[in-house]
Amino acid sequence: MDNQLTNWASLLTLTVAAAAILFTAAILAITKRNKQQSQTMIEPEHSLVRPQQAANANPEVVARFIQAFNENS
DSSP: OHHHHHHHHHHHHHHHHHHHHHHHHHHHHHHHHHHHHHHHHHSOTTOSOOHHHHHTOOHHHHHHHHHHHHHHO
C-alpha cells in the first residue's frame, strides 16, 4: 500500500512538473511573439520614404507628384 502511494505521488509530481514546463514554454513563446510584433509596429516595412530614398529621388518624378497632389487637393 505504501509503495502504491509513493508511485501515485511520483506520478503526480511528474505531471505537475510537466505542466509547469509546458506553461513556461507557452509564456516564453507568447512573449517572444509579442516582442516581435511590437518591433514590427515601431518600424514597419511599408513605412514612409526613408532618407536615402528621398536623397536619390528623381526631380521630375517629385515635380509630377507635387503637381498631382496639388490638383487633387
